[in-house]
Amino acid sequence: MDNALLEMHAHHNPYLVVLSYIIATISAYASIDLAKRVNVSKSNAKIFWLISGGVTLGTGIWSMHFIAMLSFHFPVPVVYNTFLVVMSVFIAVIGCYSGFYLLATKDNSISRFIIAGIIMGSGIATMHYVGMMAIKPIIITYDPLLFIISVFIGIFASWVALWLGFLSPYARKKMSWKLKMLYSLIMAIAITGMHYTGMAAADFSNSPVNTELTSSINTSLLAWIVAAVTLLIFALFFFSITFDRMWRKQGLVQSILLDSVADGIVITDQHGKILHANKTFGKMMMDAGIPSQFTEMHNYHPTLFIGSIQVDNHQINLGTYIFEIKRRPIQDEEMNHHLWFISDITERNHKEQQIAFMAYHDSLTKLPNRYKMQTILDEWIESAEKIGCIKLNIDRMKFANDTLGHKAGDELLKSICKTLRSSLRADDFLARVEGDEFIILIKDERVKIIHIIAATCIEVIQTPISINNSIITITASAGTCTYPDKATSAEELIQFADWAMLESKKNGKNQTTAFNFFMQELHNRMLLIEDALSTAIEKGQLQLHYQPKIEMPSEQIEGVEALLRWTHPSFGSVSPVEFIPIAEEKGFIHKIGGWVVREACLQWSRWNEEHNIRLVIAVNIAPIQLTKEDFYPSLLKILEETQMDPHYLELEITESSSFVFEEKTNIMLTKIRNLGIKISLDDFGTGYSSFSVLKQLPIDTLKIDRSFLKNLLDHVEQEAIVRSIIQLGHNLKFDVLVEGVESIEEVEWLKNEGCDYIQGFFYSKPQRPEDLLTLLKHERIETVTIV
Structure with missing residues (x-):
């Protein structure tokens, strides 16, 4: 008779029922954001959101359950076992954490999804029934069918939450707040439905054991306090999500900007530790064969930064690649970082080398040209060495071009260059300065035998050459001069050797002539004649x-x-x-x-x-x-x-x-x-x-x-x-x-x-x-x- 009276007079506080539904809706809304946050996070951030998610969602569902329990007015005074209440909170948190963890750390297979939902739903159901056990001095019995249905509702609600967060099309793309709110309202019905189904499955009766009631706080007031604390937790949670979203958005914009730059960009601390690197830098290092662990965030890059932190601009070679590195300091009261710009200048360097080679070498024979010869000659003269110059001219080269054709003439020139190069020592300098003219520079002891070297060149040039199935014999005329014995400057050395070569031409070609000062007198006369000739008609x-x-x-x-x-x-x-x-x-x-x-x-x-x-x-x-x-x-x-x-x-x-x-x-x-x-x-x-x-x-x-x-x-x-x-x-x-x-x-x-x-x-x-x-x-x- 007492039990019947207990059942008849029990009822719910409608305000607290609405409050419990609101908390359930917020919990559902949070579960969608939590799952997505866990899903897209990595390493340390993922662990943070797993723990945060477990605590926030578990606490929210427990709060909904506790408020719903407090909304239930028993006809007799009741108290709550503190240990079991605390235990129910932990069960809810662990259940939610475990469900997220199973899908966040492994592949999202269907079997793992089912297991995760069962664990999460079972945790929520267990939290509910452990919390019911905390009510004293009431004895509770359950209808088996409604008990099973309540557990299934908890598992189903967990599947929905996990599907939305990990497996649905919205798991990685943006979900509108309207759709998110719709799902939250539906899930709140499931969550509260699980609670009230469990309550419907319960039969309450007075305990024969006399239990002292020690609770002195009004249950309605306690419910509002729990709700306030829970809402505060939710507020902190949503603030952290909003702040994280803003931070990620800012980081995304920065990453897009940095990744859109053609150069590699790296931020390091004062010890050379990488704090941030864009994708271009990673690709550069991968192409250069640098192990990937050296280009990951928070790892040291030994080649680029260790030992060179004090150098603002420098170049390094990594394999076949050449990188130009520029450093800019980032300093304020709390930071002493460095911003590095890394440019792949391999192709530019290669083109510069090609341009430099073309500027100082003959395009046909690949021999140094007049400009390179002048540079080398100036360097040798600065070192105060004895220098010998041999000027070589191929006799009747134009006739050979007209007879054989310019293509065959080019092949003839290349063959002559190869022959000349083979007759000289490695430290002798050979340059092509005109179409059919060459200059040979020698130094030190070789200067003593300059006439022999010139005669040898004349001799080897006469070696018959096969061009277009024709055997061709070429002759050359040479002139020699030495520094500082005869010439006193680079210009004189070249000029005197040229005059000596012209004497060889005048004297019948195919011979070598050493410069003498009589040639200089002829040259001086030539200059005087040149000056006088310009006005000879007028006079x-x-x-x-x-x-x-x-x-x-x-x-x-x-x-x-x-x-x-x-x-x-x-x-x-x-x-x-x-x-x-x-x-x-x-x-x-x-x-x-x-x-x-x-x-x-x-x-x-x-x-x-x-x-x-x-x-x-x-x-x-x-x-x-x-x-x-x-x-x-x-x-x-x-x-x-x-x-x-x-x-x-x-x-x-x-x-x-x-x-x-x-x-x-x-x-x-x-x-x-x-x-x-x-x-x-x-x-x-x-x-x-x-x-x-x-x-x-x-x-x-x-x-x-x-x-x-x-x-x-x-x-x-x-x-x-x-x-x-x-x-x-x-x-x-x-x-x-x-x-x-x-x-x-x-x-x-x-x-x-x-x-x-x-x-x-x-x-x-x-x-x-x-x-x-x-x-x-x-x-x-x-x-x-x-x-």
């Missing part, structure tokens, strides 16, 4: 002399060749052989050549107007003049201004220059010839022309060089050569002129071989205009007409 120092051309067999004067002469007040008569090369090299030839053409045309006009003499006047044209764009217009202007008949003008071009055979020059000569001007090829036999090219040239006359008359008579081979050239010219429909004729025997021989014209001292030396006029009148020649 009226240039004159034209004319040498007659004799027609065979009539032996009449057919025309004259205008020859330039220079008389200087200090130097006296300067030979064209001396000043013409200077004029060509220094660019005076265009001005002087134009003056010669104009002066010759003016002389023809004077002879024609004053004496009715019309001689063909031949004028030498330097090949470089033909390359100037205004040569043809200037020629037309001279003809117009001097009133010269172009049919009496002949331009002589030298065969010794390949300018003659260029297509552009050929077109220019054709235009000139179409004006009526004659074209003759001077010095034939000494240049580079081939028969196939010769027949394409727009020329009228072949001039055989005087060198072919040497040992002409009574030498069958020489006679055969000259005879063949005369026949060749006639076969190509050219007139043939031989210059340098000095004896009657030569005249008779040439006349018998059908030579068309003769020019030489036998008939007349070059004459001044007035002297030539006397010669013409003496021979009673009034007019020479072109047929």
Whole structure:
């Protein structure tokens, strides 16, 4: 009868029931955030959130249970066993922690999910029923079916919480607060449902044992105190989540910014310990073969930072990689850290090396160039060593290029370089300074045998070389000079060796010549001539002399060749052989050549107007003049201004220059010839022309060089050569002129071989205009007409 009365009068405080549901909702909401926080955290942070989650969620569910119990008004006074109440809290915390732990530390398999839910739900249910046992002096019995249902509801609620936190699509991506609140309300129903189902399963009766009631605090007040403390715990929990989210967001932004930088960025403490490193740094170190543990956070990196902490900027080599490291201090009252910027400069360094190599080496032969040679020479001179310089020039290299083609010519140069390098010692310096010119620098004891070294180079260059299935033999000319015996500076050493090489060229090539001070005197004279030549026209120092051309067999004067002469007040008569090369090299030839053409045309006009003499006047044209764009217009202007008949003008071009055979020059000569001007090829036999090219040239006359008359008579081979050239010219429909004729025997021989014209001292030396006029009148020649 007492038990029945107890059951009838028991009821719940509606305010505390609502409060328990609110706490259950907050607990459910917290469980979603807790699970996700545990799921995305690592190492120490994961442990923190596991413990925090277990305490917060366990305490929240226990609080909901305790408040719900306190909302139940028994018809008799009751107390709560302190030990069991405390025990129930621990059970709730351990149950929640265990459920999170099983899924947070291992793979999230279905079996682990089921077990975790069972453990967590069982812990919550156990907490409930241990808490019920704490009620004294009431005896509680349970309906088995409702008991099982309450336990299942606890397990189901745990599965829902764990699924949302670890296995659902929302486990790692953002979940809206509305959806999170919906899930929380549903889970709160399950959590409170478990409690009230358990309460419904309970039958209460008075205990026959008399238990002293020691609790003096009002149960409703106790419920509100528990709720306040629990809400405070929740507030702290959500504050920590919000703070962590802000911290993570800030860290994420910093990480994104740091990871977007192409350079590696590292923050270390004052001992070189890595506090933070971006992904680029990790990839750099991985590519360089650095063990991954050295690039992890909080580990030391021995290669980069230990021992170099005091160096602000430096470079290091790691395997095949080169890294540039810059340090910037981060200092305040509490920090003494360093910010490091690590750049992979391997490719940049490689390109810089390539650019440096290209700047100081020849692209074809890979030998050092003039700039590298100058650097080495300056270094050697600073060390006050004896230095020897050998200047090498490949004889007729341009002819080889024109004959073989430039590709084969390049292969020839590379073969020559290889041969030269093999004949020198490792400490000898070999450089290619021009297309066909090389410089060899030697020092110390090697200087004593510089002539032997130069002669050896000349000898090895003559080794036959196979190019395009052809065997080619090349010769070279060399000049030598030494420092400080002969030269007093780097510039003089190179210049003197060059002069000595030019002497070898003048003396027949394929030899070596040592510099002497007579060459320097010649050079000084050359400088004086160069200076004087620049004003020779303005000062009226240039004159034209004319040498007659004799027609065979009539032996009449057919025309004259205008020859330039220079008389200087200090130097006296300067030979064209001396000043013409200077004029060509220094660019005076265009001005002087134009003056010669104009002066010759003016002389023809004077002879024609004053004496009715019309001689063909031949004028030498330097090949470089033909390359100037205004040569043809200037020629037309001279003809117009001097009133010269172009049919009496002949331009002589030298065969010794390949300018003659260029297509552009050929077109220019054709235009000139179409004006009526004659074209003759001077010095034939000494240049580079081939028969196939010769027949394409727009020329009228072949001039055989005087060198072919040497040992002409009574030498069958020489006679055969000259005879063949005369026949060749006639076969190509050219007139043939031989210059340098000095004896009657030569005249008779040439006349018998059908030579068309003769020019030489036998008939007349070059004459001044007035002297030539006397010669013409003496021979009673009034007019020479072109047929």
